[in-house]
Amino acid sequence: MLYRNMPACNLLLSGAIHFSGCMATQTIRMLKLLGLQCISVGTFFRHQRLYIGWMLDAAAKERECEDLKLWRPAIINHLYWTAASTPDGDSDVMEDKWQSMVNHVQDIHEHGTPAFPCCAHPPLEGEARDKEWLEPGTTAAIKLERVTLRTALVKDVRKLSPQHQTYSLEAFNSLILHFAPKHTGFSFLGMYSRLLMAALHFNHNSSREVARTSDGEVRYAVRYPRFCKGGWVVRPIKEKPSYAYAAALMESLSEGYSRSPETLRESSAEIAKDEAVGLYLARHSQFNTGN
Ligand SMILES: [Zn+2]
Numbered sequence: 001m002l003y004r005n006m007p008a009c010n011l012l013l014s015g016a017i018h019f020s021g022c023m024a025t026q027t028i029r030m031l032k033l034l035g036l037q038c039i040s041v042g043t044f045f046r047h048q049r050l051y052i053g054w055m056l057d058a059a060a061k062e063r064e065c066e067d068l069k070l071w072r073p074a075i076i077n078h079l080y081w082t083a084a085s086t087p088d089g090d091s092d093v094m095e096d097k098w099q100s101m102v103n104h105v106q107d108i109h110e111h112g113t114p115a116f117p118c119c120a121h122p123p124l125e126g127e128a129r130d131k132e133w134l135e136p137g138t139t140a141a142i143k144l145e146r147v148t149l150r151t152a153l154v155k156d157v158r159k160l161s162p163q164h165q166t167y168s169l170e171a172f173n174s175l176i177l178h179f180a181p182k183h184t185g186f187s188f189l190g191m192y193s194r195l196l197m198a199a200l201h202f203n204h205n206s207s208r209e210v211a212r213t214s215d216g217e218v219r220y221a222v223r224y225p226r227f228c229k230g231g232w233v234v235r236p237i238k239e240k241p242s243y244a245y246a247a248a249l250m251e252s253l254s255e256g257y258s259r260s261p262e263t264l265r266e267s268s269a270e271i272a273k274d275e276a277v278g279l280y281l282a283r284h285s286q287f288n289t290g291n
Pocket of ligand 1: 104108109119120121
């Protein structure tokens with residue numbers, strides 16, 4: 001079935017890979033090994049670029065925005081901290097905390113916002129000051145502000161769930177490793193969207209009931225966590241995690257695409273190959289004549 005010149009199944013496959021947190025290259029290689037016809041890795045990344053965060057992708061690639069990459073881990077941590085440090089889930093406080101990040105990366109720690117007037121960290125001195133601060137007014141700073149403070153994202157930040165995150169930092173960190181394994185490097189957009197998927201999965205599953213045997217007895221497991229240095233702990237086993245949110249995402253992806261404006265479906269950055277080669281040859285011949 002074609003949806004405005006794009007096979008709908010291809011888009012849904014990209015969505016399924018992304019929403020399940022799988023690695024695109026490995027999943028597609030596996031499907032091909034099975035002899036199944038499927039999209040190329042390039043198509044997956046094109047879908048990701050077009051549908052899940054094309055603004056962020058553009059920001060990471062733009063000239064003079066290289067410094068944003070240095071701040072990527074801090075920004076990701078800040079998103080988590082924003083929720084975890086607001087146990088009462090006050091949306092205004094979480095929004096102001098999230099927005100303060102844009103100031104902080106520019107070495108501005110007073111924000112003048114009522115709910116979060118200044119940074120929570122102690123005054124920065126010595127080595128703590130030795131950071132690649134973004135210069136206010138530079139392309140990178142403006143781009144970061146535009147991307148991280150866009151209305152849809154700020155609305156999501158206001159709805160972050162704090163209760164389950166305050167005591168489950170360890171679980172959340174291991175979940176991030178599931179969605180974004182350390183052995184693979186991701187683009188800014190890839191990392192960012194995988195972190196959002198990890199947060200979504202975490203919130204969806206954080207209030208799971210404990211698993212019980214057929215007799216109704218609570219099930220327990222013995223674990224050997226690294227911090228116990230060979231020691232053991234007993235933990236109740238929870239019910240299996242649910243990926244029900246992925247089905248809802250797939251549905252809204254399909255629905256959203258059918259209603260998306262024309263501009264969303266076309267990449268303005270692409271140029272016809274013949275045209276690009278023509279321009280290249282024209283420049284090249286000018287250069288030769290000049291010599
Ligand atoms: Zn600060």
